[in-house]
Amino acid sequence: MEVRSCRNCGKLYNYLGRSTPLCPTCMNVLEEKFQVVKEYIRDNPGANITMVSDATEVSVKIIKQWVREERLSFAEGSGVGLECESCGANILTGRFCANCKSKVQNDLNNIVAQNKPKPVEETRKKDTSAKMRFLDN
Numbered sequence: 001m002e003v004r005s006c007r008n009c010g011k012l013y014n015y016l017g018r019s020t021p022l023c024p025t026c027m028n029v030l031e032e033k034f035q036v037v038k039e040y041i042r043d044n045p046g047a048n049i050t051m052v053s054d055a056t057e058v059s060v061k062i063i064k065q066w067v068r069e070e071r072l073s074f075a076e077g078s079g080v081g082l083e084c085e086s087c088g089a090n091i092l093t094g095r096f097c098a099n100c101k102s103k104v105q106n107d108l109n110n111i112v113a114q115n116k117p118k119p120v121e122e123t124r125k126k127d128t129s130a131k132m133r134f135l136d137n
C-alpha cells in the first residue's frame with residue numbers, strides 16, 4: 001500500500017492509483033464542486049471561465065483541468081480562455097482545436113500513404129488531365 005499526502009489538505013492517505021492526488025475527503029469535495037460548476041455552466045451558458053470560477057469558488061486552474069479532460073465544455077463565444085496546445089487557437093473543450101485534431105489524423109493517413117508504393121497508372125492520369133486543362137484555356 002502506498003501512502004501519500006493530499007495535495008489539497010496535506011493529510012496522509014492510502015494512494016489507490018487515482019489520477020487526482022487528493023485524499024478521499026477532498027476528492028468528494030472536489031466531485032461536489034464539479035457538479036456545482038457543471039450546473040452553473042448549464043444554467044449560465046454565456047459565462048466565461050472567470051465568471052464560473054468566481055460564482056462557484058473553484059479555481060480557474062481546476063476548471064480548466066476539467067475542460068481539458070473533456071468533462072466540461074463551454075458554450076460557443078463564452079471566451080473560456082482555453083487554447084489549442086498545438087496552434088493556440090481558442091477552443092471550448094479538450095486540448096486541441098478541430099483543425100489540429102484533423103491535422104493529426106491527416107498526418108497519420110499520410111504516413112500510411114507514403115508507405116504504399118505509388119501506382120504508375122495514377123501519375124499518367126494526372127498528366128493527361130493537366131494537358132487537357134491547358135488546351136481548354
Ligand SMILES: [Zn+2]
Pocket residue numbers: 006007008009010011022023024025026027
Ligand atoms: Zn485532502
Ligand SMILES: [Zn+2]
Pocket residue numbers: 084085086087088089096097098099100101
Ligand atoms: Zn490548433
